[in-house]
Amino acid sequence: MRDHIPVVVRGRGRRGRRAGLAGVLWAAAELTVTVGMVVLLLVVHQVWWTNRQALAGARDEVRALERAWVAPGATPGPESEGDAREEPGAQGAVVPSAPAGARPSSSASAGAGASAGSPTRAAGPVAEPGRDRSYAVLRIPRLGLEVPVAQGVDKKAVLDKGYVGHYPGTAQPGAEGNFALAGHRNTHGEPFRYLNRLRVGDEVTVDVRGQRYTYVVGRVLPETTARDTGVIAPVPRSVVKPEYGYSAPGAYLTLTTCTPEYTSTYRLVVWGTLKR
Template sequence: MRVVVQGGGRRGRRAGLARVLWAGAELAVTVGVVVLLLVVHQVWWTNRQALAAAREEVRALEREWALPPAPSPPDAGDSGDPGPAAGPAPSESPSPPSPIPESGAAPRTPAPPARESAYGVLRIPRLGVVVPVAQGVDKRAVLDKGYAGHYPGTAQPGAQGNFALAGHRNTHGEPFRYINRLRAGDELIVDVRGQRYTYVVGRTLAQTSERDTGVIAPVPRSTVRPEFGYDEPGAYITLTTCTPEYTSTYRLVVWGTLKR
């Protein structure tokens, strides 16, 4: 006698579908957790790492600047007698930067530093920002360390021309996150060994193209929105960062002039 069991195939198909849906749900949850961890790492952990490292770099620079100059090595023919001990370093404060002459000649400024090395400190009192300044704007070597990067080819601090800097607005220390809050009259202070240069914020440009190179020209003026910028030669500082937040679609620009 032959017995026919009905419905078994249907139940089997349902069980198979349930297993597929369960596997898909597990995969979706796993992918979601991985994405969440990546977001936490990018937005939170990189900030902590870069901010801590940038602060330590500032402290290292300040310790280095506080040291007296190293003594010169003796000549090859020296008898080896060290001679009288050198006196302590003078306690006088660093001399202020030389003003820019009316003729337009640039004042004496430090030689350009090694590429991608930190050589100065930018202080933005209004925002409580203290960040190292490094040569170059390479993302991995400079900006991702939480530094402000000095655009190659632009002026050095205190010199005639445009001392132009870039910095992250979000992640990796985000030193320029709140530069949109800067207003005319706010100070931007740049320290380099033995010198302090104080700039005063004059103008801002809330949004422009990433290819708007006019904003970092020696006389900065937007090529996209030419009503924003300056007309006369001078000693300028430019801060640039991405906008809107968490995007890199446009650029936000803050300009200042050297305080005489």
């Protein structure tokens, strides 16, 4: 009779635990790579693809406005008079809301100055446009910028389309008061990306159906808070940094965007006055 020899089944022990840990680490590494690729694709979409889409859309809108201005029965616009056109540069910002108590102005100043090489046009009143609707073209020669201006500063309906937005409650182009605009500095067409390159004396033009208003840059506020509503007041003056701004009534232009780049912490402000 054979002796019964017990068989001992050994556990996997340390080797098994190590194999399990390696599997967990491998799965975590795969997950990290996958998440990283998704984030990278989102960044590419946000920074590159949205820029292409918004920039192309903004260019098309400028041409559509110019065609409408020279349509039969319409007042001839700047395009029909042989003005030179420059391709837009590239930028973003949602900036302070209009100050309480500010009222829109629709009366334009007569005899607004025109840019060099363009005849002076009689400036009539600019009617209050519909909400989120484009109605003007902003041109900044130093930046090679040409971008539509729409009523309102809603992100989805205006700014994210690559347009520049007009603050409701501020003056219209050429009018007494403050014609205040906001635009993205990064992503979505980034029309104001290089706003910091503007210098005192630079000209900025605004075309509105056969009328051209030329503003001359006078002052720059490099940084202020997002709640500094004084910068878009009828007589613009920073309430955060009172040494920046104006003290007398006039016809002003205000351009606002985010700063530093790729953040929305502060606001960069450029002011100009109407060239009479």
